[in-house]
Amino acid sequence: MRRVIPSLFVLLTLSFSVAAxxxxxxxxxxxxxxxxxxxxxxxxxxxSFKVVNAETAKEVFTGKSTGPKFQKDVDQNVWIADFSEVKTPxxxxxxxxxxxxxTxxxxxxxxxxxxxxTSMRAFYLWRCGMGVHGEYEGNVYETEACHLKDAYEDYIGKPGSQRNGTGGWHDAGDHGKYVVNAGVTLGVLFYAWDHFQVNLEKVEYExxxxxPGYPEFLKxxxxxxxWILKMQYPDGSGRVSHKLTRTNFSGFIMPQDDxxxxxxTEWSSAAxxxxxxxxxxxxxxxxxxDAEYAQKCLDAAWVSYRFLQENPEYKRFEQGDFQTGGYQSRNVDDRLWAAAELWETTGDPECLADFEKRAADMExxxxxNxxxxxxxxxxxxxxxxxxRSGKNPQVAQTIRKDILENAGDLVKKAQEDVYNRPLAGRYYWGCNGTVARQTVNLQVANKLQPxxxxxETALDAVNHIFGHNYYNRSYVTGLGLNPPMNPHDRRSGADDVEAPWPGYIVGGGHSATDWVDEEESYSHNEVAINWQAALVYALAGFVN
Structure with a gap:
């Protein structure tokens, strides 16, 4: 994004434009x-309100608004206009x-x-290790192949040695690559495919x-x-490096210039x-x-799973010389997830027992959230x-009940919030990603008990992200009304295109009213793969 010092005239013009x-x-x-x-x-x-056809200027529906309802966190009285009866495209x-x-x-x-x-193509535009190219609203967004020397093994006992760690996605507004954050990201994206394959196959991602041979989404x-496969130690131990980064963050430069x-880095039990x-x-x-590749993945999973079983203690990643993202995770949840996925793929009874015990320990x-x-x-x-068969009936019944109760709570909170936000009243770094991710809870509940x-509450989350919110703005670059223009994203800050790279959800405010669209504010306006995956999932449920 070009950095210029605007003249007073430009500032006044911009202010008028925003007001308009x-x-x-x-x-x-x-x-x-x-x-x-x-x-x-x-x-x-x-x-009252009316719905007007924008092309004919004819009124098609008249309704009475309901309200007011006062909400403290936004300090507003809000009236609601329901126009669900309008169904004609x-x-x-x-x-x-x-x-x-x-609008x-x-x-x-x-x-x-x-x-x-657009939100899914954003992952392609995040690719590390190859040049990418995209055209959007008359702008060209592209990088050259980057980080082709990934990476050195100095911190895993081989000073000066280099091994292939190329590929993957840049994690967020920086150029690092982190296994723990890739975990929830790929997990939610695999869920999107598993739950909404029919929907996603309708989209051409280009x-x-x-x-070769893979559907575009899975490609x-x-x-x-x-890239994740390359993070497993090559010594056969099953340990997995926590991340692949430089020791500190770069400035706002293009990835090929880094x-x-x-x-x-050293391994962690969470990774x-x-x-x-x-x-x-x-x-x-x-x-x-690709049955051969699938078997390679499964073999690698078993090696690391057995290592974890033999090493039950928590191995925290220590930052040491590194100032890049920490992504410290307590690992009990990661181990539970590992057991569940390996059981679902193989039917192994020991994995099932491992999961059920851990689930009970977590009540x-x-x-x-x-x-x-x-x-x-x-x-x-x-x-x-x-x-799969073999589940403990009591465990299965309890988990099902808890999922449905959780979804019911989200429905209630969304209904009580004036902007129908399922994460009602809670704001923090990255909360927009959580709002999108709550659609997983809701869609899973709907699969269990339609x-x-x-x-509707999952749709409330989507609506909130694209403008049904305090700001009356989209939280996604390049999409919807008055979208973010200054995300904390090194590509957007370093290229010569004024508009930011498109399709990325930004983190959001730490309160209901303090979000700022400023590049420097990483805690309000960064982009990140974990939030992006949640956005992709949220939209996947409504693609026709």
Whole structure:
């Protein structure tokens, strides 16, 4: 993104432009599906509203708003406009007498397909070790092949030795690669394919041919899986390096200009357990397309799983010389997930017993607020949805009950929040990713016991991300109304294109009202693969 010092005239022009895009009606600016819920929030006193066809200027629906409802965290009285009765495809806007109009939006069966494509292609644009190229809204986004010397083994006992660690995705706004964060990322993306394959096959991602014979969605996942395989120690022990980075963060430079020495770090038990889970998932999802590769993944999973069984103590990663992302995880949740995925892939009874014991130790808890530091939900969900025999009936019943109760709580919280945010009242670094990831809880519950409320609440999360929020803005670069322009992303900050790289969800505010669209604010505006995977999953449930 070009850095310029604006003149007073430019600043005044920009201020006017932003004001001109301020609408009194807050809604999902991407659009709505014909048969599902449609609503908007209006933080201004109003009694009625109408829906107008944007192409004919004809009124198609008139409704009464409900409210007001005061919510402390946003310090607003909010009225709600429900226009679910409008189902005819087309382009529309809401008009509120005395206040004004909303931005235009679309009602269509494929309303979310372009957003789903753009958010998934964002992973391709994150690729490390090869040049990437994308064109979006008249701009060209590209990098040259980068980090081709990944990486050195100085920190795993071989000073000066170099081994192939190329590939994978850059983790976030920086150029590092981290196994623990890749764990929840690939786990959620494999879930997206497992739960919504029919939907995702409708999307053309326009990816390069790096995995012949694979569906495009899985082709992108294999790019990361190939790198994860390289993180296992080559000595046959099963240990897995925690990350591959330089010792400190680079400045805002393009990845091909980052020539600092990069290293495999020491192993951690969390990274090793996540490796097991991912390789087990890869083995079963890739088997139909490449049985030899799938077996390679499974063999690697077994080596690391046996190592973990022989070494039950927690091995924390110590940062030492490194100032890059820590991703410290307590590892009990990672081990539980590893056992669940290896059992689901192989049916091994020892893995099943391992999982059930660990699940009991964790009191079968299902978390509504989860990310890379606690992936126990992934293990619980895999077990609950599995059709394999041999489950302990009491364990299975308890986990199912807890999943449904958790989803019910999310429904209630979304219904009580004026912007229907399922993570109602909780804000922190990366909370937008959690809002998107809560759709996994809801969709899993819907698979266990179909309920329209689960689907509507998952849609509430999507709506919130794309403008049904306090700011009346999209949180995703290049998509929706007034999207972020200054993400904490080294490519966006270092290239010569004013608009940021497209399709990336930013982390969000630490309170309901403190989000800032500023490049320097990594804790508010960074992009990251774990949040991105959650966005891909959230959209996957609504692709037609």
């Amino acid at each position: 895009q301020t609408y009194p009606v807050h809604l999902n600016s991407i659009g709505f599906l014909p048969e599902l819920k449609k609503s908007a929030a209006i933080p201004h006193e109003c009694e 087309g382009k529309y806007y809401l008009e509120v007498p005395g206040l004004g109009k909303s 235009e939006f679309e009602i269509a069966d494929d309303a979310f397909r372009f957003a789903a494509k 990816l390069p041919e790096t995995a 992108e996942l294999k790019w990361e899986t190939d 020539h600092e020495k990069r290293y495999f 090793t357990a996540d490796f097991v889970a991912l390789m087990a998932m890869a083995a079963r999802h890739f088997k139909s397309y 079968f808890e299902i978390d509504e 989860w990310d890379w530091s606690d992936v126990s939900n992934l293990g619980m969900f895999t077990y609950a949805l599995s059709e 309920d329209k409320k689960y689907i």
